[in-house]
Amino acid sequence: MRNILLVEPPYKTKYPPLGLMKIAAYHKRLNDRVVFVKGCIPEIKAERWDRVYVSSLFTYYWKQTVKAVAYYQDSVPRRTDVIVGGVLATLLKDDLEAETGATVIPGLLDTPGILDPGDKTKIDTLTPDYSILSNANFTYELQNSYIGYATRGCPNGCDFCAVHQIEPEFNGYLPLSRQIRLIEELYGEKRDLILLDNNVLASSRFKDIIKDIKALGFEKGATYSYRNKTGRISTVNRYVDFNQGLDARLLTEEKMALLSEIAIRPARIAFDDIRFRKLYEAKIRLAAKYGLTHLSNYILYNFKDHPTDFYDRLRINLDLNEELGTQIFSFPMRYVDLKSKNRLTSTPGNIGENWNVKFLRAIQCVLIRTRGLVGTKRDYFLKAFGNNHEEFYKIMLMPESYIIHRFDHEGDGSTDLWWSQVCSLSDWEREIFDKIVCNQLYRTVNHAELPRAVRKALSHYMNYDSGKLPDVDEELIALPPAGKIRAA
Numbered sequence: 001m002r003n004i005l006l007v008e009p010p011y012k013t014k015y016p017p018l019g020l021m022k023i024a025a026y027h028k029r030l031n032d033r034v035v036f037v038k039g040c041i042p043e044i045k046a047e048r049w050d051r052v053y054v055s056s057l058f059t060y061y062w063k064q065t066v067k068a069v070a071y072y073q074d075s076v077p078r079r080t081d082v083i084v085g086g087v088l089a090t091l092l093k094d095d096l097e098a099e100t101g102a103t104v105i106p107g108l109l110d111t112p113g114i115l116d117p118g119d120k121t122k123i124d125t126l127t128p129d130y131s132i133l134s135n136a137n138f139t140y141e142l143q144n145s146y147i148g149y150a151t152r153g154c155p156n157g158c159d160f161c162a163v164h165q166i167e168p169e170f171n172g173y174l175p176l177s178r179q180i181r182l183i184e185e186l187y188g189e190k191r192d193l194i195l196l197d198n199n200v201l202a203s204s205r206f207k208d209i210i211k212d213i214k215a216l217g218f219e220k221g222a223t224y225s226y227r228n229k230t231g232r233i234s235t236v237n238r239y240v241d242f243n244q245g246l247d248a249r250l251l252t253e254e255k256m257a258l259l260s261e262i263a264i265r266p267a268r269i270a271f272d273d274i275r276f277r278k279l280y281e282a283k284i285r286l287a288a289k290y291g292l293t294h295l296s297n298y299i300l301y302n303f304k305d306h307p308t309d310f311y312d313r314l315r316i317n318l319d320l321n322e323e324l325g326t327q328i329f330s331f332p333m334r335y336v337d338l339k340s341k342n343r344l345t346s347t348p349g350n351i352g353e354n355w356n357v358k359f360l361r362a363i364q365c366v367l368i369r370t371r372g373l374v375g376t377k378r379d380y381f382l383k384a385f386g387n388n389h390e391e392f393y394k395i396m397l398m399p400e401s402y403i404i405h406r407f408d409h410e411g412d413g414s415t416d417l418w419w420s421q422v423c424s425l426s427d428w429e430r431e432i433f434d435k436i437v438c439n440q441l442y443r444t445v446n447h448a449e450l451p452r453a454v455r456k457a458l459s460h461y462m463n464y465d466s467g468k469l470p471d472v473d474e475e476l477i478a479l480p481p482a483g484k485i486r487a488a
């Protein structure tokens with residue numbers, strides 16, 4: 001019997017670590033002792049382990065991942081007995097090996113013998129071991145959900161997406177029934193069904209997938225009963241969530257009709273590019289026609305888009321909500337270079353060609369209030385993002401504290417004073433001002449050399465510590481579970 005430790009680095013996530021749960025199932029079959037922890041735990045480090053597996057997520061969690069790997073390397077016979085897999089491990093394999101000396105396994109665990117030569121198990125096909133979560137030092141928001149895949153990979157290769165590197169083969173049908181039934185048999189019935197498919201609509205067997213979902217008890221209007229804390233039976237709705245979103249380009253009327261037969265909520269439809277406006281609007285109308293009114297929308301920004309495109313995409317959702325009676329919640333997703341080891345807005349690769357560090361931070365400031373979510377209330381939206389492009393630009397130029405504490409600064413007159421000083425700048429002064437603000441140079445530039453009017457307008461930016469701005473992307477990762485979004 002071997003002593004096996006599974007570690008998820010201490011970043012925020014609401015999804016249980018599926019890869020580690022499958023590795024747990026694999027080692028338990030071999031009668032090994034398996035322990036799972038989140039982060040760096042001294043008592044666990046003090047034990048001797050035969051092997052430690054560390055999962056990884058986005059590349060910008062580099063620091064936390066490397067720290068977790070290094071932390072447990074003294075607890076195994078050799079540094080190579082720490083094995084790292086996952087997204088970061090796939091995209092930054094060489095860097096991670098050089099930095100830690102750990103064994104890095106890229107891609108999926110879908111080759112027999114990949115962990116132990118000669119073994120015939122395809123680890124990726126095993127039923128995830130949910131039991132490791134019950135004794136863990138961390139509770140995942142989506143623990144009470146079946147989590148699985150009806151497809152793997154994606155036939156497309158969008159520039160901003162790493163799926164084709166992580167899951168290069170597109171498999172258009174995985175027998176969902178078997179996966180879910182096994183989870184239910186081994187670990188009990190779960191409420192919701194979370195499907196991590198990258199592009200389920202690309203499957204030629206989409207009809208069969210919907211059939212499987214219905215057969216599993218997730219048809220439209222499906223419910224789930226459980227014994228609550230007082231011992232009574234409670235019944236709630238259960239939902240299906242294709243959490244990676246649905247590709248609007250592939251959303252035909254037939255597929256929309258099929259989606260409306262299952263308990264999907266929210267239906268997440270991507271709107272990554274303003275050029276797809278007509279198509280996107282048509283698909284939202286189609287969704288409304290089939291009674292899918294609870295919608296969610298990933299809005300990629302800071303890639304090839306322009307800030308005004310970003311504003312327009314949010315505004316379109318607002319207008320559609322009012323026209324169709326839908327509830328579209330938008331999730332702005334800031335593009336970060338696929339191999340970036342941090343997600344700072346000041347890192348050159350993390351700034352899109354039409355964006356700048358100030359505008360990106362301004363969006364973060366606006367989203368802090370709503371935990372990354374743009375809701376459906378018109379008044380709130382217009383206040384947060386402005387009535388039009390001009391007001392949007394004004395908000396993006398504002399000092400960060402004026403954005404975050406909008407009412408305080410409007411109340412004491414400082415916002416009006418700042419804006420009147422900005423508007424009174426001559427063209428060449430405004431050019432200097434914009435350059436300094438958009439590149440956040442107000443702390444490094446020599447103010448004595450600047451025109452007096454520019455100095456005055458810049459003085460509003462000096463009264464806060466931008467280093468203390470909360471990172472709204474942390475919040476985005478830890479967004480409330482679908483249930484809470486639905487209730488919002």
Ligand code: SF4
Nearest residue numbers: 154156157158161198
């Ligand atoms: S369609 Fe979606 S999953 Fe496929 S490559 Fe593009 S962004 Fe990635």
